[in-house]
Amino acid sequence: MVDLVTENDVESDRDRSQSFVVFRLGKEGYALEVMRVQEVLDMQSLTEVPGGPKYLLGVINLRGHVVPVYDLRMPFGLSRAAQPSQVPSVLIVETQLGESQVTGLVVDRVSDVLEFSPEEVQPPPQLGLGKATPFVRGLIRHQEGFLLVLDVDRVLSTLGSLNGEGV
Amino acid sequence: MSGSSDDRFREMFYEEARELLISLEEGLMDLERRQGDRAHLDRTFRAAHSLKGAAAMVGLAALAEFTHGIEAVLDRIRAGTMAVDSEIITTLLESRDHLAAMVESESAGSPIPASSELTHRLQDLLRNPGPSGPGGGGGGTSAPPAAPSAPASPPPAAPPAAPAPPAEAKASASKASRKPRSPRKSKKMAAAEGKLAFSAPVGDGGGIPSYRIHFTPGPDTFRRGITPTGTFEELAELGPIRVETDPEVVPPLDEIDPERCYLSWTIHLETSADLAQIREVFLFFTEDSIVSMERRDAEGRWLVVGEEPSASPTSRIAAPASVPVAAPVAPPVVEAAAPTQAANGAPQSAAPAPRTPPRTTARIRVDAAQLDDLVGLAGELAVLSDNLMGIRELPAVTQWLHALESLQRVSREIRDTTLDLRMVPVDELFSRFPRVVRDLADRSGKEIELRIVGQETKLDRTIVERLGDPMVHLIRNAVDHALEPPAERLEKGKPRGGRITLSAGHEGDRVAVRVEDDGRGLDRDRIVRKGIALGMVAPGTSPDDPRVVSLIFEPGFSTRDTVSELSGRGVGLDVVRDAVRALRGTVTVESTPGKGTAFIFRLPLTLALIDGLLVETAGGKYVVPLAQVEECVALNGQRSALADDRPCIAVRGELVPMVSLRNLFQADGPLPPRQELLLTRHAGQRVGVAVDRLLGRVQAVIQSLGEGLHDVGRFSGATILGDGSVSLILDLSALVSESRFAEQSARMSPSTGGRAEIIR
Numbered sequence: 036m037v038d039l040v041t042e043n044d045v046e047s048d049r050d051r052s053q054s055f056v057v058f059r060l061g062k063e064g065y066a067l068e069v070m071r072v073q074e075v076l077d078m079q080s081l082t083e084v085p086g087g088p089k090y091l092l093g094v095i096n097l098r099g100h101v102v103p104v105y106d107l108r109m110p111f112g113l114s115r116a117a118q119p120s121q122v123p124s125v126l127i128v129e130t131q132l133g134e135s136q137v138t139g140l141v142v143d144r145v146s147d148v149l150e151f152s153p154e155e156v157q158p159p160p161q162l163g164l165g166k167a168t169p170f171v172r173g174l175i176r177h178q179e180g181f182l183l184v185l186d187v188d189r190v191l192s193t194l195g196s197l198n199g200e201g202v
Numbered sequence: 203m204s205g206s207s208d209d210r211f212r213e214m215f216y217e218e219a220r221e222l223l224i225s226l227e228e229g230l231m232d233l234e235r236r237q238g239d240r241a242h243l244d245r246t247f248r249a250a251h252s253l254k255g256a257a258a259m260v261g262l263a264a265l266a267e268f269t270h271g272i273e274a275v276l277d278r279i280r281a282g283t284m285a286v287d288s289e290i291i292t293t294l295l296e297s298r299d300h301l302a303a304m305v306e307s308e309s310a311g312s313p314i315p316a317s318s319e320l321t322h323r324l325q326d327l328l329r330n331p332g333p334s335g336p337g338g339g340g341g342g343t344s345a346p347p348a349a350p351s352a353p354a355s356p357p358p359a360a361p362p363a364a365p366a367p368p369a370e371a372k373a374s375a376s377k378a379s380r381k382p383r384s385p386r387k388s389k390k391m392a393a394a395e396g397k398l399a400f401s402a403p404v405g406d407g408g409g410i411p412s413y414r415i416h417f418t419p420g421p422d423t424f425r426r427g428i429t430p431t432g433t434f435e436e437l438a439e440l441g442p443i444r445v446e447t448d449p450e451v452v453p454p455l456d457e458i459d460p461e462r463c464y465l466s467w468t469i470h471l472e473t474s475a476d477l478a479q480i481r482e483v484f485l486f487f488t489e490d491s492i493v494s495m496e497r498r499d500a501e502g503r504w505l506v507v508g509e510e511p512s513a514s515p516t517s518r519i520a521a522p523a524s525v526p527v528a529a530p531v532a533p534p535v536v537e538a539a540a541p542t543q544a545a546n547g548a549p550q551s552a553a554p555a556p557r558t559p560p561r562t563t564a565r566i567r568v569d570a571a572q573l574d575d576l577v578g579l580a581g582e583l584a585v586l587s588d589n590l591m592g593i594r595e596l597p598a599v600t601q602w603l604h605a606l607e608s609l610q611r612v613s614r615e616i617r618d619t620t621l622d623l624r625m626v627p628v629d630e631l632f633s634r635f636p637r638v639v640r641d642l643a644d645r646s647g648k649e650i651e652l653r654i655v656g657q658e659t660k661l662d663r664t665i666v667e668r669l670g671d672p673m674v675h676l677i678r679n680a681v682d683h684a685l686e687p688p689a690e691r692l693e694k695g696k697p698r699g700g701r702i703t704l705s706a707g708h709e710g711d712r713v714a715v716r717v718e719d720d721g722r723g724l725d726r727d728r729i730v731r732k733g734i735a736l737g738m739v740a741p742g743t744s745p746d747d748p749r750v751v752s753l754i755f756e757p758g759f760s761t762r763d764t765v766s767e768l769s770g771r772g773v774g775l776d777v778v779r780d781a782v783r784a785l786r787g788t789v790t791v792e793s794t795p796g797k798g799t800a801f802i803f804r805l806p807l808t809l810a811l812i813d814g815l816l817v818e819t820a821g822g823k824y825v826v827p828l829a830q831v832e833e834c835v836a837l838n839g840q841r842s843a844l845a846d847d848r849p850c851i852a853v854r855g856e857l858v859p860m861v862s863l864r865n866l867f868q869a870d871g872p873l874p875p876r877q878e879l880l881l882t883r884h885a886g887q888r889v890g891v892a893v894d895r896l897l898g899r900v901q902a903v904i905q906s907l908g909e910g911l912h913d914v915g916r917f918s919g920a921t922i923l924g925d926g927s928v929s930l931i932l933d934l935s936a937l938v939s940e941s942r943f944a945e946q947s948a949r950m951s952p953s954t955g956g957r958a959e960i961i962r
Binding site: 080085096192 | 562578579580822866867868870905906907916917920922926927928929930
């Protein structure tokens, strides 16, 4: 279990720039506000839920609490089989439902925590991202390419509504 | 007041208001049943009155004003100028409900206004008082008590040389001396004197009556935000006062509880104000405070002045027996009421009711979520220490054996104690129902008697909370469908009024809650016909088939074709069943035609912990609640008793339908040579659930599977095993329904026929 930075530890310019957890999903890089991420775990053994929603990988024991873990690849239209050889990371994010409610999202690998100012976040393209389109709320130019800023609330509400469809 | 401190006071007010609203409701219900019971009336009045005062104190004028309407009506009833009838109670109850809604909306931040309709109705009641009150009658209660007759000769103007108290605290006296001997006589006071024979004969000698008041505020007075010194100021407005106290009773500084009121006071007051006005000052000092008053008569003797029924809002404030009291300073005041004076008041029960003994054990409010966390942790601790016992066998551990065993014992005790904290008596739930039944009876025109048995039975707080809706549902059904109108009952030789009995009691390690009526009973013919029409049972099923009754719990099943105002809005008993299942309980029904119906909920004592059986299927470990398993039998490669595709097993000659967990989970892989069959009961029938292996017993702390996963009905939750892995808790009953549903939908396609109900 590796706990990465969970707080904005840069005092200066704090009002303006924001920290993002940067992770890979398929071939793309994504960014998610660090404030929404409670912690990052290495994928551990999880308990499958037979008959559960298909995006639900299972449940894990997070320090005595049972937390559901969802696959972020599937809603993004990436096949489950194309998993990289590394150990995937689990982002533990707080849901809007309440502070005590957390959900795990499996991504390919968390690589970094970086700071960007609000100006660096551009509006997302209207199309061209395929299934990921609704879950992207912005773009950040970074190194040679772009990071897609994840709209985690949209992801969670979509997962929630998919759960409703049940088995 | 502003800002956060204001908010805090508001919060305190809401809590207090909710409690007062409950007492008010209970009081109002009592009022109808026990007309003329003075103590109840007073309690009820005081609830309204305190609520008004509390609302006014936090600046909620609309609330205070609306409450005033209720209080005014109650006051008229107390005065005996208004007779209690059902209509008045209904108005008061509805007003109370509106008041509750106002409080809740205020606390939610979106206040609703007072209902003008109800305000008018309350005012109408005040304008047209009914015939004189029951029992007491107008004359009886408004007549002044004959107690201490007014002194004929003028009493001494100054208080007599009171025997020197052990210590005199002059602290408050300065306030009193601000207005030395200048009794302010407002017109109102003068008028009051004229009305009440009790007031002093001011005219005949110019003497001002002199009172001695012993005042011992309850220890919790400060916590309720009331300051006794304000009382002195108010008294000082009535006339010159002198206040004495004994500071010796205050403990040393390092022992003092700053929120506790230790002191008691003796107040000498000269006033021509009447007793009611003096009592009014002590209004906010209720049950736990003691106020006794004496008045000096012509000979300079101190006579106890008693209760004045029509004017005293604080009837619980006891007066000592009517003898001249010699004790100088705040004597430990006699708690008993004066019986002689009581006789002169309202005839029925003017004597203050036997006091509820003050609570001896302190209570604290705890955040429910915190408590749940604690229960979870305590349970985990017990599981961990149980697991730790595994190392007992190691030779190196011998010297720690004692510590290990103690650890296990203590952690179990912690778990059990914390679990107990979550238990509340079902009375918290049952006490709602007299009101519900009354309202329903009112609307349906039926006469209903409600009996409540075993309300002290304790259950998990969550269960008690969530049982409310299902029970209201059943009670509505009983009133609407089961109980006959009075005429029909008489015709059948039953008592005129129908009866509903709510009871709770232990049944093994479960609690059974029954909702019983003595009405028509279930119409089995009708249920069968409907069941056949809906395709739920095979045509030709006999009405006596034991499965018929359980049909009423199926979704979409309702024998009533008409929709009534009370129930039958298309919400069926399936909702009740689902609610009870969600609490890991079961619901069954017993019914005798013409005699009545009983619905029985069987519920676990607690929701936090289950005794379970750890089983394995296709590599996954699952916990099955032990309560759901009747028996385990080995399946030694046994073939189905019927054809291969009809999964039924013969267990000791009985044909038992079987559900395979592997099939249900769509798990593949080789079947183990030997499987285990868990026998459970579903809708009255035995069903077997096949699993790969039994791993042993566990005591599991139940956790919710999390938001959004409630729909996975086959699991009632999850638990963390000793090795840190998560195990899902299987709900056998839901599993069986699920496979039955699957089979039924398969049956709807024409190809398959034959035995359909085997899985029931």
